[in-house]
Amino acid sequence: MSSSLVETVDTQAPVSLIWQLWSDVTKWPRFLTHVQRVDRIDERRFTWWLALPGADKYFTAELTEVVPEERIAWKATAGTQHAGVVTFHRLSDTTSRVTIQLEYEPEGFVEHLAALTNLDRTVANYDLGQFQRMAEELAAQS
Structure with a gap:
C-alpha cells in the first residue's frame, strides 16, 4: 500500500532566500527533524539517514x-522506496509558499500506523513550521 502526502507553508521570506535554504540537500537536517544526515555521492545522488x-x-x-527557485524533485534508487518534490511559489517580493509532496511505501507496523493515523502529515507539518521559522528569521536579518 503506497502512501502520499502534500503539505504547504506560507512564509514571510522571498523565494530567493527559500531556494537558498532548500537547494543544498545536505542542509535539510537543519529543519527536517527526521533527517539525521545527508551525504553527497555526486552532483545528483545522495545517501540519507532518517x-x-x-x-x-x-x-x-x-x-x-x-529548476532554480521553482522545484527540486528526487526518487529513491536504493533502500527505503519513496519519491518527493518541493516546489517554491512567489506570492510577492517578500512572501513565498513552499509545498512538499511525498510518495512512499510504508514498511512495518509503525510506518503503516503512521500513514493510517496521519502521523506522517503531522511530522511534515512540524518540519515545515521549523523551516518557516528559520526562513523568516533569516529574512528579518537581511
Whole structure:
C-alpha cells in the first residue's frame, strides 16, 4: 500500500532566500527533524539517514529535476522506496509558499500506523513550521 502526502507553508521570506535554504540537500537536517544526515555521492545522488518512530532508515536518492527557485524533485534508487518534490511559489517580493509532496511505501507496523493515523502529515507539518521559522528569521536579518 503506497502512501502520499502534500503539505504547504506560507512564509514571510522571498523565494530567493527559500531556494537558498532548500537547494543544498545536505542542509535539510537543519529543519527536517527526521533527517539525521545527508551525504553527497555526486552532483545528483545522495545517501540519507532518517530517524523515524520505531525505525532508523537510510536510502540513496537521485535528484530527478532541479529548476532554480521553482522545484527540486528526487526518487529513491536504493533502500527505503519513496519519491518527493518541493516546489517554491512567489506570492510577492517578500512572501513565498513552499509545498512538499511525498510518495512512499510504508514498511512495518509503525510506518503503516503512521500513514493510517496521519502521523506522517503531522511530522511534515512540524518540519515545515521549523523551516518557516528559520526562513523568516533569516529574512528579518537581511
